[in-house]
Amino acid sequence: METFDLAVIGAGPGGYVAAIRAAQSGKKIALIEKGKLGGTCLHVGCIPSKTLLQHSEMIQVIHKANDWGIQTGSMSIDFPKLMDRKNQVIDTLAQGIQYLVKKNQISLFQGIATVTTDRVVAVKDKHFKAQDVILATGSKPFVPSIPGLDQVDYLTTDTFFELRKLPSTLVIIGGGVIAIELAFAMAPLGTSVTVIEVADKILLSEDEDARKIILQRLNRLGVLVVTSAEIKSVTKDSVIVKDTIYPYDQLLVATGRTPNLEIANQLDLQLDDSDRYIAVNDHYETSTKHIYAIGDIVEGYQLAHVASAEGLTAVQAILGEEVLPLDSSSIPRCVYTHPEIASFGLSEHEASESGYQVRTTLTPLSGNGKALAMDETEGFVKIIADTTYGEILGAVIVAPNATELIQELSAVKHAEGTMFELANFVQAHPTVSEAIGESANAFFGLAIHK
Secondary structure, three states: OEEEEEEEEOOOOOHHHHHHHHHHOOOOEEEEEOOOOOHHHHHHOHHHHHHHHHHHHHHHHHHHHHHHOOOOOOOOOOHHHHHHHHHHHHHHHHHHHHHHHHHOOOEEEEOOEEEOOOOEEEEOOEEEEEEEEEEOOOEEEOOOOOOOHHHOOOEOOOOHHHOOOOOOEEEEEOOOHHHHHHHHHHHHHOOEEEEEOOOOOOOOOOOHHHHHHHHHHHHHOOOEEEOOOOEEEEOOOEEEEOOEEEEOOEEEEOOOEEEOOHHHHHOOOOEOOOOOOEOOOOOOEOOOOOEEEOHHHOOOOOOHHHHHHHHHHHHHHHOOOOOOOOOHHHOOEEEOOOOEEEEEEOOHHHHHHOOOOEEEEEEEHHHOHHHHHHOOOOOEEEEEEEOOOOEEEEEEEEEOOHHHHHHHHHHHHHOOOEHHHHHOOOOOOOOOOHHHHHHHHHOOOOOOOO
């Protein structure tokens, strides 16, 4: 029986990154994928959604240009062509992963894997032994039990990006990150969008001040947001909430994802206290020695960059290298709305509850020169810090390109910099990032433009 140093099951952003890093260290690697290289993120998650959001942002820019005096005339939407462009982006990245797998001499197996406790892996008619195994099997859409839902055709985030016809009316059940991002993607194209959320607020995982801005922008885009919804039933063309009927020609259920635990159950791996995820240590090793788990199947942020970082940490442990536990407090969390939301670390409430002496600074973009020039003044930079040593505890940015701007703050925190270093850093002018410097100086009562 052929033997590999490492078998990685799942070729999403956690699995393929781990496989490549281990191969770079001279290990013999088997990579198993039942679907497509790149996994959920590349094919039905991060990349297609952000491509569609780029299309919708372009439309909003054109409308703004007309308001400024740049007359473009009438505008039409070729939706199939937009979807073709989305596919081109995906194909380009998928080909890149294929190249890297081949370049690093990784053996790729296509199919569903099974694993025994002594790490014998079976894929179709092939069997091989692995010294170590990393499980990176990802997740699937969670579909709630709603009367009538199983009797109608509905989309999930796994099928939404296969659309070829622009919906005239779209109802989205769910008010989390992906649901709101897709509302922003579709409304500017001319689709009438309704978001139905059972909780009392959308984007519950995000900063309250950020939520308010996003809700205002949704309202301006004509998106109807229904919260605290008591969904009675779903019919073939409508969702009934209490006594109100919300018609649709496409229904999207975007209510989160649930981990794929089939292999974990085969191996009888220990689950965590929530009984939803595989229990792992700081090195991502499971209750069975030499078997590791990363990504959506372990507790933590269900984010591509987190899965990649977890995969790299697991490989370090397998290689016997010094392993530093992943610091989740400096990992950026991104919402690709318009404006974007980016954050990391603790909220004000969480910081206070943890016993810190908290000081929060908030600098609005309303006085920022670059933001004014772009006509993008809805937003702010908020920094949560401890007054004792100036330790950066968390941050929230709502701004155009906030997901890029947040890297400056998270890098300073990761390098154990404090508000002192941040306040003394010279920001270029005119840039939106000047608001970061203003917030840092406001911590010491020295902001210039306040």
